[in-house]
Amino acid sequence: MSHLTEEQQVLAHYGEPLDDALVAHLESCEQCRRDRDTLVASLAAIEDPGPELPHDYEQQVWHRLHWQLRRDARPNRHWWLASAAASALLLVAVGFLAGRGSRPNDPVPTVRHAQPAAERPPDATLDAVMTSAVTEQVGRSERLLTSLSNLSPDESDLEAERLTAERLLVSNRIHRAVAREQGAPEVAALLDEIEPILLEIAHSGSGLDDSELDALQERIESRGLIFKLRVISSTLESKSSKRRPSSPPATRL
Amino acid sequence: MDDDAVTIDRVLGGDSDAFRFLVERHGRAVFRLAYRLTRSQQDADDVVQETFLRAYRHLPSFDARSSFSTWLFRIATNSACDLMRRSMRHRTEELDEMSEPVVSDGDPAMRIGFRAALERGMERLTGSERTAFVLRHFEGMSIDEISAVLGTETSATKQAVFRAVRKLRQVLDPLVRAT
Numbered sequence: 001m002s003h004l005t006e007e008q009q010v011l012a013h014y015g016e017p018l019d020d021a022l023v024a025h026l027e028s029c030e031q032c033r034r035d036r037d038t039l040v041a042s043l044a045a046i047e048d049p050g051p052e053l054p055h056d057y058e059q060q061v062w063h064r065l066h067w068q069l070r071r072d073a074r075p076n077r078h079w080w081l082a083s084a085a086a087s088a089l090l091l092v093a094v095g096f097l098a099g100r101g102s103r104p105n106d107p108v109p110t111v112r113h114a115q116p117a118a119e120r121p122p123d124a125t126l127d128a129v130m131t132s133a134v135t136e137q138v139g140r141s142e143r144l145l146t147s148l149s150n151l152s153p154d155e156s157d158l159e160a161e162r163l164t165a166e167r168l169l170v171s172n173r174i175h176r177a178v179a180r181e182q183g184a185p186e187v188a189a190l191l192d193e194i195e196p197i198l199l200e201i202a203h204s205g206s207g208l209d210d211s212e213l214d215a216l217q218e219r220i221e222s223r224g225l226i227f228k229l230r231v232i233s234s235t236l237e238s239k240s241s242k243r244r245p246s247s248p249p250a251t252r253l
Numbered sequence: 254m255d256d257d258a259v260t261i262d263r264v265l266g267g268d269s270d271a272f273r274f275l276v277e278r279h280g281r282a283v284f285r286l287a288y289r290l291t292r293s294q295q296d297a298d299d300v301v302q303e304t305f306l307r308a309y310r311h312l313p314s315f316d317a318r319s320s321f322s323t324w325l326f327r328i329a330t331n332s333a334c335d336l337m338r339r340s341m342r343h344r345t346e347e348l349d350e351m352s353e354p355v356v357s358d359g360d361p362a363m364r365i366g367f368r369a370a371l372e373r374g375m376e377r378l379t380g381s382e383r384t385a386f387v388l389r390h391f392e393g394m395s396i397d398e399i400s401a402v403l404g405t406e407t408s409a410t411k412q413a414v415f416r417a418v419r420k421l422r423q424v425l426d427p428l429v430r431a432t
């Protein structure tokens with residue numbers, strides 16, 4: 001009978017059962033046994049321990065994570081809708097407080113709620129919760145635009161990018177409004193600038209042709225959008241990491 | 254009930270901080286898987302974060318009769334695949350600039366050559382080939398378990414594992430023979 005194929009050898013090595021006839025052949029055929037030994041040696045050489053992790057790695061993961069979890073009242077099926085909904089609620093709350101503060105007969109002192117955005121110290125601009133939601137939005141947008149600007153003309157399948165753009169579009173408008181409301185005009189302006197691009201990708205349907213893709217990449221490039229997103233992203237991240245030590249004891253570990 | 258099931262009950266009962274125990278129990282394993290799939294520490298960190306976030310948000314849909322770690326690995330694999338799809342094109346360009354692995358008699362140089370070759374080999378795999386191979390070779394999952402994670406037919410999973418091995422051997426065998 002004929003020798004084992006490479007596929008049969010590989011699958012047998014990984015524990016898939018062989019027919020009795022093949023097992024018998026393997027026992028009696030020197031060439032197949034030699035092939036098997038070479039295969040075993042090759043696969044045994046494939047080790048990949050990966051990078052060393054710090055001893056408190058799990059705590060670090062949890063530390064970053066529980067900030068994000070605090071945004072969610074309870075586990076939810078759609079992160080982007082949850083994030084957008086949280087932002088919308090905050091927007092309503094901010095608008096409500098500002099409105100109350102401006103009413104002449106309001107018993108709450110105006111200064112506590114309705115200080116004009118421009119007069120607030122920069123660190124008080126974006127609330128911690130919003131900072132993390134906006135940081136996520138900016139980070140995801142940056143990745144999407146990077147991925148798009150690396151596309152070559154022969155790659156027409158934009159389905160993954162289209163879905164991402166669709167989700168980002170839902171939350172982009174809300175995050176932009178909140179950023180403006182809370183006195184972070186540079187963040188609002190950038191989210192404003194990327195919105196037409198998100199819209200174009202989200203509506204790209206069956207993909208973009210060469211010239212459309214070219215034009216899109218040119219727009220991303222000429223306005224330095226990826227660079228701007230990275231700058232804003234690192235600014236937001238440093239803001240939220242400054243806040244971390246002051247988190248309430250109940251949520252610390 | 255095992256520890257995971259007890260913890261999940263607590264989280265779903267409103268004690269969201271109990272989720273921390275799931276992170277402590279599975280964080281390292283998820284990182285290792287994510288790293289092997291993405292080949293980048295930063296990407297793997299992102300995948301770990303996203304995996305636990307998605308797991309938390311989807312926890313009500315987790316079927317308590319199944320294994321939490323398998324479910325978590327499925328989420329991690331999906332997150333890593335999403336990320337790879339977004340960055341694969343970029344990586345391929347970087348790869349072309351990498352030098353050929355150098356075969357040498359010296360042991361340290363040999364190891365470096367082998368690591369670089371493995372890196373090149375892994376980068377040559379498609380997303381599904383890499384995922385199937387990593388889950389089989391490194392994580393020791395059966396073909397059936399991998400098919401469940403990837404949502405593929407058994408025959409497709411076998412094909413993916415086999416194609417991955419063949420591509421890796423094209424790069425690695427010359428080095429193995431040289432030792």
Ligand SMILES: [Zn+2]
Pocket residue numbers: 002003004025029030031032033
């Ligand atoms: Zn034979």
